[in-house]
């Protein structure tokens with residue numbers, strides 16, 4: 001296992017818009033996330049959490065500073081290479097799950113891998129493995145509207161975990177789920193992290209932040225505080 005950070009943000013500033021409309025969403029943020037580390041990002045609405053996650057995954061570019069994923073500065077990549085890195089190395093779990101209703105659970109999980117050139121048979125095998133890992137082996141052939149909200153969330157997580165993804169970005173992945181289901185989702189992220197992935201988790205819930213190794217608090221686009229989470233008892 002490499003000990004370099006999976007994700008490094010160095011002096012990252014992101015200004016949205018220009019002139020009078022300019023909003024500095026992030027200001028000179030420095031953040032490393034190491035292999036095996038789960039970092040929770042908290043902060044009030046508008047403090048820059050989603051901007052941070054979008055930059056970390058290469059969905060947005062900083063105005064200044066650099067974003068480095070597994071040693072590669074994203075700014076040196078061509079659009080095609082960046083898209084490839086996003087598909088292969090980065091898994092996203094967003095609140096808006098984006099599951100495709102006409103595809104079964106296993107087909108939803110397979111799709112990004114197939115788009116990446118993995119053969120259907122292998123993609124299916126991987127998808128079934130990861131669905132079993134999230135406790136959904138039985139529901140592999142069901143469609144999204146045939147399973148519960150918590151199960152749909154687990155399908156979205158399985159999709160983010162399939163393949164060799166080292167960086168998992170999760171924006172409020174527990175959404176409107178009830179507490180036991182939310183805890184299950186965090187347990188899944190924690191397990192993947194313990195297997196060597198780096199996880200950046202945006203959450204408003206201190207209960208879920210307690211699963212993190214470190215909690216970063218954003219305020220007005222700056223890291224206002226960073227604490228080692230020591231809430232083992234909450235797990």
Ligand SMILES: Nc1ncnc2c1ncn2[C@@H]1O[C@H](COP(=O)(O)OP(=O)(O)OP(=O)(O)O)[C@@H](O)[C@H]1O
Nearest residue numbers: 016017023024025044045046047048049050051052
């Ligand atoms: N595309 C954009 N154009 C202009 N301003 C933007 C854009 N995206 C974000 N902002 C502004 O940047 C700031 C940070 O937004 P961001 O969405 O990152 O915050 P957040 O902490 O994720 O908020 P929330 O918890 O409400 O999702 C806010 O002032 C927001 O209005």
